[in-house]
Amino acid sequence: MxxxxxxxxxxxxxxxxxxxxxxxxxxxxxxxxxxxxxxxxxxxxxxxxxxxxxxxxxxxxxxxxxxxxxxxxxxxxxxxxxxxxxxxxxxxxxxxxxxxxxxxxxxxxxxxxxxxxxxxxxxxxxxxxxxxxxxxLVAELARGEEERRARVLMHNGVAVMQLLANSTPGGPRSGLADLAEVEVQRMRAYLRGRSTATEEDERVDGGGQVTLAPLVERMCDRFADLHADTLLDLGASVRLPAGDAEAVESALESLLLNVRAHAQAHNVVIHLDEDSPGRWALTVSDDGVGYDADAVAPGVGLRDVVIGELQHRGLDVAIASAPGEGTTVTISGSCPPSDQGEGHDRLADVR
Known part of the structure; x- marks a missing residue:
């Protein structure tokens, strides 16, 4: 027993x-x-x-x-x-x-x-x-990725709010208010767990791709006070997956915010070119004060929103700057076939 x-x-x-x-x-x-x-x-x-x-x-x-x-x-x-x-x-x-x-x-x-x-x-x-x-390890990687996404998403919004708070009565408050509204919508979508580039977006076609030139044009309109020269004809046919286009849009916004806040530039040139079949390049140049790229570590905007997010999606970023000689940032990549755009976008989101 x-x-x-x-x-x-x-x-x-x-x-x-x-x-x-x-x-x-x-x-x-x-x-x-x-x-x-x-x-x-x-x-x-x-x-x-x-x-x-x-x-x-x-x-x-x-x-x-x-x-x-x-x-x-x-x-x-x-x-x-x-x-x-x-x-x-x-x-x-x-x-x-x-x-x-x-x-x-x-x-x-x-x-x-x-x-x-x-x-x-x-x-x-x-x-x-x-x-x-x-x-x-998976939990730590997921936490790090979520923190990175939050930094990328919040940076431009915080920069816009700061510029709006510090703007003078005669400054470009209308353009800043429009930017702030866009950033608020983007933050709201993030907090609700939805992508900011939805299928209902009129810019996205049935294949999940976005034409880059109109997107760049609309972003420049929000920074009308910079009087940027936009040369987009050579890249008028460039189309990107919606997720890549959204990343390029955020990067371009961050670059123009930097120009407005720090560059003290008189001239800004934005050039879009499709230099070979399937290859494109977007260049943002200013004649501002510039900086020593080797001695100055990039801030959150350049490091995460521009370099980090774009490289995360397989796009190339090159920055050339020197004190007193302005700054040039070149974003380049390949255009996926039209019938593969949606799948490429999903793959980039998984990575």
Missing amino acids: AAAGASVLVTVVTLIRRRPLGAAASTADFALACTLLVLAPHVLAPGERFGTWVAYQPGYALSVVITASGVRSLVLWAGGLVSVVVCYLVYLGDNGAGMTTTAMGNELTYVVYAVVARMLFNYIRRIAHDADASRA
Whole structure:
């Protein structure tokens, strides 16, 4: 009854805890198995110790050796195994002398099953540890990606709000207000978990592509006070997946915000060109104060909104600047086939 009750209890506890027995329970289990083996000769006839249903003690001890192999303490496991083997010799007594081969086989059964079970438990633990580490890594990568998306999304909006707050009464408040409205809509879409480039957007055709030139023209209209010269005819046919076009739009907005806030430029030129079949380039140049690109680390706008987001989508970004010589930023990439635009956009979003 003690062995049956212990077996049921161990099974129930293991299922509830969903893990092997702890050190205390394993110690008690080993102790019970050894006690039953030592006391068995007093309740069993000499002929009942081998190959009978009456002698349950060796089988129970084997089940204990297997289940207790999951205990983390190597000393406890090895000590329990040795104790069971020694107690089994006591259990055999003088009967083992006439059946040496069978007795040795039974002893080895304890050892082999214990080692195999121990290896299995350790292997499962390693798999579980690797799975936990993988989940933690995925969670960390997802958190980092979400932080990057938030920085990219919020940067232009914050810059617009700052310019709007610091603008003079005679300044370009109307254009800034329009930009602020666009950024508010973009932030609202982000907070609601929706893409800011929706299928309902009139700029997106049935293949999920956007013509780049009108997008650039509309963005320049929002910065009318810069009086930018737009040369877009050579790239009038450039079409991009909606996600790539949205990234280029945000990058262009960030660049023009930098021109307005820092460049002190008199002239701004925006040039779109399709220089070879499938290759395009968008260049933003100003004659402002410039900066030393090697000595000055890029801010959030250049680092995340322009370089980071565009490179994340497979587009190239080149920045040339020097003190007193203005700044030129070139964004370039390849135009995907029209029938692949939607799939390319989804792939970029997954990356």
